Every structure is written in structure tokens, then in C-alpha cells.
Amino acid sequence: MGFLTTVDHKIIARRYIITSFVFLALGGVLALLMRLQLAQPEARVLSPDRYNQIFTMHGANMMFLFAVPVMEAMGVYLVPLMVGTRNIAFPRLNAFSYWIFLAGGALLWIAFALDMAPDVGWFAYVPLSGPQYGAGKRADIWAQMITFTEIAALAVAVEIVVTVLKQRAPGMSLDRIPLFVWSMLVTSFVVIMAMPAIVFLSTSLILDRLVGTHFFNPAEGGDVLLWQHLFWFFGHPEVYIIFLPAVGMVSSIVETFARRPVFGYLAMVMALIATGMLAFGLWVHHMFATGLPRLSESFFTASSMAIAIPAGIQVFCWLATLWDGAPLFRTPLLFVIGFIVTFVIGGLTGVMAASVPFDTQVHDTYFVVAHFHYVLIGGAVFPLLGGIYYWFPKITGRMMSETLGKWAFWLIFVGFNLTFFPMHILGLAGMPRRIYTYQPDMPWYGLNMFVSISSLVLVAGFFVFFVDAIRSVRAGVSAAENPWDAPTLEWATASPPPSYNFAQIPVVNGLNPLWDQPACLMVASGLRTDRRELIVSTVAAANPQVPGGLTGKFDLAILGCSRDHRDADRVDLHAVGGRLGIRSSCSRIDRLVLAQGNARG
Amino acid sequence: MLALTAVLMLAGCTGWQSAIDVQGAAAISIKQLIFLFVAVCSVVWAMVMAVLIRALWRGREERGRPADLDPQTERRMTRAVIAATAVTVVIVTVFTTASFFTTRALSLASHDDLTIKVRGQQWWWSVEYLSPPERRLQTANEIHIPVGQNVRLQLEGADVIHSFWVPNLAGKQDLIPGRPNTLTIRAERPGVYRGQCAEFCGLQHAHMAFLVIAEEPAAFERWVNSQQQSATDPSDADVIAGQQVFLSRPCAACHAIRGTSATGTTGPDLTHVGGRKYIAAGLLETTRGSLAAWIADPQTLKPGNNMPMVPLSADELRSVSAYLASLK
Numbered sequence: 001m002g003f004l005t006t007v008d009h010k011i012i013a014r015r016y017i018i019t020s021f022v023f024l025a026l027g028g029v030l031a032l033l034m035r036l037q038l039a040q041p042e043a044r045v046l047s048p049d050r051y052n053q054i055f056t057m058h059g060a061n062m063m064f065l066f067a068v069p070v071m072e073a074m075g076v077y078l079v080p081l082m083v084g085t086r087n088i089a090f091p092r093l094n095a096f097s098y099w100i101f102l103a104g105g106a107l108l109w110i111a112f113a114l115d116m117a118p119d120v121g122w123f124a125y126v127p128l129s130g131p132q133y134g135a136g137k138r139a140d141i142w143a144q145m146i147t148f149t150e151i152a153a154l155a156v157a158v159e160i161v162v163t164v165l166k167q168r169a170p171g172m173s174l175d176r177i178p179l180f181v182w183s184m185l186v187t188s189f190v191v192i193m194a195m196p197a198i199v200f201l202s203t204s205l206i207l208d209r210l211v212g213t214h215f216f217n218p219a220e221g222g223d224v225l226l227w228q229h230l231f232w233f234f235g236h237p238e239v240y241i242i243f244l245p246a247v248g249m250v251s252s253i254v255e256t257f258a259r260r261p262v263f264g265y266l267a268m269v270m271a272l273i274a275t276g277m278l279a280f281g282l283w284v285h286h287m288f289a290t291g292l293p294r295l296s297e298s299f300f301t302a303s304s305m306a307i308a309i310p311a312g313i314q315v316f317c318w319l320a321t322l323w324d325g326a327p328l329f330r331t332p333l334l335f336v337i338g339f340i341v342t343f344v345i346g347g348l349t350g351v352m353a354a355s356v357p358f359d360t361q362v363h364d365t366y367f368v369v370a371h372f373h374y375v376l377i378g379g380a381v382f383p384l385l386g387g388i389y390y391w392f393p394k395i396t397g398r399m400m401s402e403t404l405g406k407w408a409f410w411l412i413f414v415g416f417n418l419t420f421f422p423m424h425i426l427g428l429a430g431m432p433r434r435i436y437t438y439q440p441d442m443p444w445y446g447l448n449m450f451v452s453i454s455s456l457v458l459v460a461g462f463f464v465f466f467v468d469a470i471r472s473v474r475a476g477v478s479a480a481e482n483p484w485d486a487p488t489l490e491w492a493t494a495s496p497p498p499s500y501n502f503a504q505i506p507v508v509n510g511l512n513p514l515w516d517q518p519a520c521l522m523v524a525s526g527l528r529t530d531r532r533e534l535i536v537s538t539v540a541a542a543n544p545q546v547p548g549g550l551t552g553k554f555d556l557a558i559l560g561c562s563r564d565h566r567d568a569d570r571v572d573l574h575a576v577g578g579r580l581g582i583r584s585s586c587s588r589i590d591r592l593v594l595a596q597g598n599a600r601g
Numbered sequence: 602m603l604a605l606t607a608v609l610m611l612a613g614c615t616g617w618q619s620a621i622d623v624q625g626a627a628a629i630s631i632k633q634l635i636f637l638f639v640a641v642c643s644v645v646w647a648m649v650m651a652v653l654i655r656a657l658w659r660g661r662e663e664r665g666r667p668a669d670l671d672p673q674t675e676r677r678m679t680r681a682v683i684a685a686t687a688v689t690v691v692i693v694t695v696f697t698t699a700s701f702f703t704t705r706a707l708s709l710a711s712h713d714d715l716t717i718k719v720r721g722q723q724w725w726w727s728v729e730y731l732s733p734p735e736r737r738l739q740t741a742n743e744i745h746i747p748v749g750q751n752v753r754l755q756l757e758g759a760d761v762i763h764s765f766w767v768p769n770l771a772g773k774q775d776l777i778p779g780r781p782n783t784l785t786i787r788a789e790r791p792g793v794y795r796g797q798c799a800e801f802c803g804l805q806h807a808h809m810a811f812l813v814i815a816e817e818p819a820a821f822e823r824w825v826n827s828q829q830q831s832a833t834d835p836s837d838a839d840v841i842a843g844q845q846v847f848l849s850r851p852c853a854a855c856h857a858i859r860g861t862s863a864t865g866t867t868g869p870d871l872t873h874v875g876g877r878k879y880i881a882a883g884l885l886e887t888t889r890g891s892l893a894a895w896i897a898d899p900q901t902l903k904p905g906n907n908m909p910m911v912p913l914s915a916d917e918l919r920s921v922s923a924y925l926a927s928l929k
Contacts, residue, residue: 432806
């Protein structure tokens with residue numbers, strides 16, 4: 001039962017991460033099947049029906065079951081540690097979000113196993129997905145999977161917002177929040193504003209299909225384009241929901257391995273916020289071929305290109321950090337370098353596709369396929385893999401292998417570029433996306449074969465990564481508390497952290513606490529160590545307000561369960577007591593060990 | 602890498618369905634825009650890479666403690682980041698402006714010489730020449746246009762969303778049920794340009810191609826005249842038998858052949874099917890053999906399409922394919 005009922009953010013995040021990586025591997029197998037089919041013209045490896053299911057599954061799986069959940073999971077694991085608290089806010093909601101995410105994933109994959117997976121593309125345009133043309137239960141399964149996974153994402157977003165705003169360690173004012181935490185905060189707000197659009201959308205599709213409403217039926221006054229507006233109002237911010245946590249990881253890795261704080265902290269934070277806001281002003285660039293008024297399209301060209309400015313600022317600041325720093329070429333930094341090389345390409349092709357006339361030639365072709373893989377793999381998966389190498393010792397207590405890490409990096413980096421760069425050319429040479437085959441008289445055969453062969457190199461890289469991760473969990477070198485000499489608070493506790501994260505809550509007086517106070521870290525005293533009591537702090541200055549017990553008892557009271565009302569009252573009494581003191585603990589490690597002993601006793 | 606890119610682009614982008622090998626007014630101005638963007642972006646990428654390489658491998662003195670920063674270096678780097686951001690703003694502004702003016706140029710066609718209605722259906726294209734009235738005619742999957750004239754296409758989606766795309770001539774435009782669109786194309790040189798549906802439309806999205814054939818005005822007029830004729834009455838015995846099969850079997854329920862009793866509108870108009878270059882929306886070149894293969898088993902060649910398999914004897918199949926091939 002303990003397995004099912006745990007509310008420890010680290011255990012839940014670990015499950016989330018592992019599950020997402022399983023979905024990544026499954027989605028990769030689907031991609032390989034597609035490459036097998038497309039290696040030759042008029043190949044008969046897959047039937048058109050199976051191919052359409054597979055590319056729909058690949059997109060939906062990678063977006064909804066891998067990329068978004070894995071980024072949120074990294075946040076669930078790291079944010080409470082980085083802000084120096086003992087658990088995430090609303091821990092039961094957190095557990096719920098994992099199980100409902102798992103339900104969504106299981107629904108999709110079981111449907112696929114039964115040959116009834118959605119076959120309408122990951123954006124499931126009506127009328128193709130509507131009652132008249134989407135036969136069977138396939139589009140319903142897509143819609144229900146969306147509902148499950150988006151509710152999970154919303155739940156996590158709410159937890160992260162509350163954790164960041166109300167549970168930061170004393171002294172961690174807004175200008176001392178680590179950039180990764182900032183990126184998760186902005187991401188969470190984007191989730192909260194974007195997800196309702198798609199939850200509405202999946203619900204209205206189900207209503208059209210099962211109840212007989214006509215939201216999207218032009219014959220009855222519905223509108224086909226309404227779908228696209230609502231989908232992309234969610235769908236474009238979705239890209240930033242995936243990308244912003246990744247840039248947060250890049251900042252963490254860059255500062256640790258360049259051996260200096262990230263240059264331009266304020267500019268970086270402003271760039272994150274600007275990206276989060278602009279994300280909602282560019283959805284129409286997915287609809288440049290739908291015949292909207294040209295003038296309004298030009299507005300979306302301008303806003304889509306404008307997002308290159310905050311993205312550029314971030315790249316320039318990382319380059320400055322590396323310039324002034326003393327880079328240590330460990331695997332996490334390699335992935336970040338790979339990220340800069342490829343993401344800049346993806347960003348620039350994004351600027352191209354933001355132009356209306358340019359886009360009318362490349363929209364829905366392999367050029368766009370290349371573009372968004374450069375953004376999503378180069379821009380998000382590379383930092384994620386770097387992040388896994390970076391935080392693996394914290395999560396498992398063991399280091400991953402540097403040798404295998406370098407192999408994994410080079411295979412993935414080379415394989416990725418060989419696989420996806422030629423797709424730009426295929427797109428300009430007229431190859432549309434989502435075709436299950438092509439005629440022998442089209443000039444695409446050679447490049448497609450080349451791409452298919454290159455994808456094997458990419459797969460080999462991921463294989464090395466998985467082997468390294470699985471091997472290191474058991475046999476990796478034991479990791480110290482702070483093996484990389486990193487500056488942020490997650491490294492101020494044991495590897496892996498105990499269930500309560502910090503026996504004593506740290507007190508922060510700078511942006512890089514472990515570098516600013518190398519000899520000793522201040523901690524707050526007075527919190528109970530026999531229960532997971534924690535500090536609630538003010539939003540801006542992070543001054544302690546009350547110790548709140550979020551062991552679940554507090555939480556249960558909120559959920560309306562009467563069993564522990566008495567304990568919840570007791571928490572309130574503590575809050576009134578206000579017995580917090582702050583003292584310097586110069587022998588930090590000794591003290592933590594002592595406190596852990598107390599907690600266990 | 603840039604050189605490699607250039608070689609690949611030249612090698613990969615010639616052909617009858619290419620956004621780089623352009624032959625139409627719209628595609629030509631878009632190509633100029635594409636080259637501007639690609640050139641500027643390549644330079645930007647190369648510069649970022651140069652800075653990255655220099656940042657990673659430049660000689661430097663030992664740093665002190667990680668948190669210690671040199672105020673002078675910070676100031677210099679602030680200036681550099683501000684300058685780089687300013688350059689970004691300038692580039693983005695230039696791109697937006699260039700893009701805006703190209704858009705305007707594309708939509709400023711002064712007049713239309715010809716109006717054609719194109720309906721996208723799962724998975725073929727119905728083509729109806731609307732105006733001028735003396736050019737009215739009906740065909741499918743093949744659009745003939747006169748070189749140097751503005752051709753206005755009225756785009757309609759009959760069932761799901763499709764997208765009309767002939768990259769050699771113009772950018773794509775969607776065919777959306779309930780929302781008619783228009784697109785003006787003009788071919789500058791005679792040629793055969795291939796187009797293909799560019800919005801996923803279901804099972805046979807991959808086999809929904811069409812041809813745009815640009816001809817000199819005189820040749821175009823001859824083609825219009827021939828298309829406006831009804832089908833010629835067969836004289837050859839085999840072909841007469843084929844016509845009988847076509848009219849007595851379910852074929853005529855879905856297809857029209859002007860001049861006969863076949864008036865179905867579910868499938869493509871077949872009045873001059875033998876004169877079109879391809880059958881089944883770009884699937885097979887039109888020959889008597891391919892027509893026979895298609896009629897014998899359409900579901901194997903194009904699984905899921907809406908043409909049922911009509912059981913025919915070997916003789917019937919031979920004669921009906923001879924009949925269709927004769928409909929030039």
C-alpha cells in the first residue's frame with residue numbers, strides 16, 4: 001500500500017520520469033517503423049491505416065506522454081529541493097496527477113495494441129476527426145487521452161506555482177530564485193492558461209461525436225476553423241511548455257560547468273517571462289494556409305519573429321557565461337553545447353516559417369518536420385539528457401558513466417543532424433508530411449533512404465544512454481552530496497535526498513547559496529524534525545510567515561476528509577506560535593546528519 | 602556544412618514538385634524571400650558558432666572562486682549582449698518587412714483571365730472551369746492553364762480539409778469545408794507541374810496528386826475545345842463492347858461520360874480520361890494496362906479509396922479498359 005499511497009514528491013517525480021522515458025522509447029520505435037516504410041517509394045512495410053495510426057501515436061505520445069510530463073516531472077523533483085522546502089504543495093494532488101497521466105498513457109497504448117489507435121494526426125483536425133469521417137472509437141480515444149494528460153499537467157502546474165510562490169526558503173527573494181525554478185514557474189503559468197483551451201476542445205469533440213452537438217459542423221452553423229484556433233491557442237504555448245523547462249536546465253548546467261553564475265540573471269528572467277507571454281500571441285502561424293485575412297496574418301508574422309528576441313537574449317547570455325567561465329567538458333555540458341548548435345538552427349528555421357509567404361511553401365512539408373524536431377529534440381531533449389546526466393547523482397546517489405555519456409552524446413548529436421537536416425531539403429523539394437508513401441518518380445528516394453539509415457545512429461545513441469542509466473542505478477560510482485560543486489540548494493542535502501529533503505530548512509542570502517556561503521549554510525531552527533513541517537513564506541521577499549505541516553494532514557483537511565481535522569487545527573496553532581529562529585550552522589553536514597538521526601528516531 | 606547544404610539544395614530541389622525550381626510568378630517572388638532568409642540565417646548561425654567555439658576554447662587565466670565576478674568583464678559582456686540583441690531586433694524587423702511586402706505583391710493581381718473551381722475530395726480533385734463562359738468545362742486531377750495569364754482558383758473542400766499546393770507555381774492554400782478560399786496562380790513558362798494535397802486528409806492522403814499543365818495560349822485553346830466535346834462514339838468492336846460494360850455495370854452510377862447515359866457525380870468525370878496523363882489522382886500513368894489494373898482491384902492499389910471493386914470477367918475488363926483508354 002505504501003507504494004500506492006506515497007506523496008513524496010521525489011518518488012512521484014521519479015515514477016513520472018521513468019514512465020515518460022518508457023514512452024520516449026516506445027515513441028522512438030514508432031519513428032523507426034515510419035523510417036522503415038519511407039526508406040523506399042511505394043514500400044509495403046506498413047498499411048496506410050497502420051501508418052496513419054503510427055504517426056498519430058508518435059506525435060501524441062511524444063508531446064502528451066513524454067515531453068510535457070518529463071519536463072513537469074523534473075520540476076516536481078527539483079523545485080522543492082531548489083527552493084529549500086520539504087515537499088511540494090498539494091502532495092496528494094501530485095500523486096493523483098501521476099496516476100491520471102498513467103491512465104491516459106495506458107489508454108492510448110492499449111488502443112494501439114488493439115489496432116484502434118487514433119489515426120487523425122496529433123492535432124486531430126475536424127472534420128477528419130469528427131463524427132462523419134472519423135470512424136470507430138479512434139478519435140474518442142485521442143480526446144480522452146488529452147483530457148487525462150492535460151488534467152495531470154494542470155495539477156502539477158498548480159502545485160509548482162504554489163510551491164515557488166509560498167514555500168521558498170527564508171531569504172530566497174524573487175531575485176534569488178534559481179533560473180530553473182523561474183522557468184518552471186513561467187511554464188506553470190503557461191500551462192494554467194493554455195490547457196483549458198484543449199480540455200474544452202477535447203470535450204467539445206467528444207460532444208460532437210457522441211452527443212450530436214455541432215461545434216465543428218459547418219452544415220449546422222459550426223465552424224471547422226474554430227478547432228484550429230483553439231487547438232493552436234493551446235498548441236503553440238505547448239512548445240514553450242516543453243522548451244522553457246529545458247532552458248532552465250541549460251542555465252543550471254551552464255553555471256555549474258562554466259564555473260561562474262549565469263551572466264545577465266535579470267535579462268534571463270525577463271526573457272523567460274516575455275517568452276511565456278508572447279507564446280499566446282502566435283498561434284495563427286500554424287494557420288497561414290487557411291485563408292485568413294492577410295493583414296492579421298502579418299501581425300502574427302511580427303509576433304512570431306519577435307519571440308526570436310528573448311530566445312536570442314538567452315543564447316547570448318549563455319555564450320557570455322561560457323566566455324567568461326572556465327568550461328569543464330563533462331557530459332552535461334556537451335549536451336548543452338549540442339543544444340546551442342542545433343537549437344539555433346531550429347530557431348532560425350522557425351523565423352523562416354513565421355513569414356507568411358515562406359510558410360505557404362513549407363507548411364505541412366518535411367521542412368516543418370525538420371524544424372520542429374530541431375526545436376524539440378535539439379532545443380528540449382538535448383538539455384533534458386544533459387539534465388539527466390547532471391541530476392542523476394542527486395536522484396539516485398550514483399554517477400552515470402562519463403565514457404558512455406560521451407558516446408551517447410556524440411552518437412545522438414551526429415545521428416540527429418544526419419537524420420533531420422536532410423528533411424529541410426526534402427520539404428523544399430516538395431515532400432509533404434504525413435504521407436505513408438511516395439511514387440517512384442519523385443526525386444525523394446535517395447534522401448529518404450539516407451535519413452532512414454541515419455536514424456539508426458540516433459537510435460544507437462539513445463540505446464547507449466538507456467544502458468548507461470540502467471547500469472548506473474546499480475553499479476555507478478557513489479555520489480557525494482554535491483559532486484559537481486554546484487551552487488543551488490538541491491545539492492545541500494544528501495544524494496539521494498531523505499524523504500523530508502532538509503532536516504533543517506536553509507536560509508538564503510544570495511543567488512548561489514552554496515557558492516556564496518561555501519563554508520557554512522545558514523539554516524532555520526525551530527521546525528519540528530519528527531514531522532514534515534515546513535515554512536510558508538511571503539511571495540516577494542520570502543520572509544517566513546508560518547510553519548505549515550504539509551505531511552498530508554493539512555492537505556486532507558483541505559480535501560474535506562474529517563479524519564485528521566484535529567491535526568490540521570494543531571498546525572494552525574503552530575502558525576500562531578511563531579517560534580522560528582534563524583541561526584548560522586557552520587558545521588552544516590554534521591548538523592544535518594544529527595537532524596536526520598532525530599527525524600528517523 | 603554550409604557548402605554541403607548548398608550542394609544538397611541544388612541537387613535536391615530540381616524537379617516538377619519543387620519550391621526552388623520555380624516557374625510561376627508567386628513562387629518566384631517567394632523563392633527570392635527564401636534565399637534572403639536562408640542567407641541571413643546562415644550568417645547568423647555561423648557567427649553564433651564562431652563565438653561559441655571561441656568561448657569554449659580561448660586561453661584564459663585561472664578564475665578565482667566561482668562567485669567572484671570581474672566588474673570590467675561584466676560591463677564588456679553587457680555591452681556585447683546588448684549589441685547582439687540590437688542586431689537581432691534589426692534582422693527580425695527586416696524579415697517582417699520583407700515578408701509583408703512579398704505578401705502584398707502576391708495578392709495584388711490586377712485581373713483574372715480564367716476562373717476555375719477546384720473541389721478537394723477524398724482522394725481526388727474535381728476541376729470545373731467557370732469563366733469566361735466560352736471556356737466552361739469539367740475535368741478531374743489535371744488543370745491546364747495558359748502561360749502568362751492570371752488564373753483564379755476557387756478552392757472548396759467537399760468533405761475534410763485538403764490543401765492545394767503546386768510548389769513550382771505558388772504557395773499552398775487550404776480547401777476547407779464551409780469556407781471557400783481563392784488562390785491566383787500564373788505560370789511564366791510552359792511545363793508540367795505536379796501538385797499534391799498538403800493537409801492530412803485520411804487514408805490516401807499520400808495518393809492525392811494532380812498536374813498543372815501550362816501551355817502556350819494557342820495550345821490551351823485547342824485543349825479547351827477538345828475537352829468541351831462530348832465523348833466520341835466508339836467504332837471499334839472491342840471498344841463498343843467496353844462502352845456497353847461501362848453503362849450496364851455500376852460504373853455509370855458514380856462517373857459521368859458526356860454524350861452517354863453515364864451521369865454520376867460521385868467520382869471523377871471520365872469524358873476525356875484517356876487523354877489525361879495519370880489516373881487515380883497521380884497514382885498510375887494512363888495506359889490501357891493501368892486502367893485495367895485499377896478497375897480490376899482499386900483497393901489493393903489505393904487501399905481505402907471510395908471506388909469499389911466491381912467483379913468483371915476477363916473479357917469485360919479488357920474491353921472496358923479499351924473503352925476508357927479510347928476517351929482521349
